Amino acid sequence: MRTQRTNSELLAVKNPELLTHLESQRRYLLRVHLGQGPPPCPACGRLQYPWEAAGLTIDTYDIGSGAAAYHCVGCGIAMTEGLGFFGGEYFWQRATVAKEQA
Ligand SMILES: [Zn+2]
Numbered sequence: 001m002r003t004q005r006t007n008s009e010l011l012a013v014k015n016p017e018l019l020t021h022l023e024s025q026r027r028y029l030l031r032v033h034l035g036q037g038p039p040p041c042p043a044c045g046r047l048q049y050p051w052e053a054a055g056l057t058i059d060t061y062d063i064g065s066g067a068a069a070y071h072c073v074g075c076g077i078a079m080t081e082g083l084g085f086f087g088g089e090y091f092w093q094r095a096t097v098a099k100e101q102a
Contacts, residue, residue, distance in 0.1 A: 006059040029063050032090070039091045046074030050081055053092070070095075 005013070010027045011034075013019060019027060038047040051061030054068035061068065070079045070092075078095035 007061065007063060008059055026063050030058075032088075033063075036089055039089075041072040041074055041077070041079065041092055042094055043077050044072060044075040046072055048073050048092075050090075053079060 005023060007026065007030055010019070010023055011030055013027070016024065016027065033049060038049045038052070040047050049058070050063070050068065050070065051058050052073055053070040054061055055071070056068070070081065071077065072079055072092075079092045080095050082091050082093045083089070084091060
């Protein structure tokens with residue numbers, strides 16, 4: 001049984017055709033994020049990658065799982081990751097406020 005590749009290992013793979021479907025998806029998402037660069041916090045403008053906002057490193061972050069909770073490294077607001085409609089760019093948005101606060 002082989003162990004799962006880390007994100008850094010996925011990015012360094014020389015023969016992408018050897019990756020599983022899931023690994024290819026993770027690699028694709030990583031490359032999109034790294035190619036775009038870290039998007040800014042909507043409140044304070046602090047630039048950060050999703051693994052940073054999740055309090056993780058690129059290798060401990062389970063990209064594509066949707067399991068992480070994001071908080072701005074700078075100001076601490078709760079954020080969710082959005083995907084631009086046209087350009088396909090990732091951005092941060094404020095997490096929707098819970099109903100009981102309305
Ligand atoms: Zn912030």
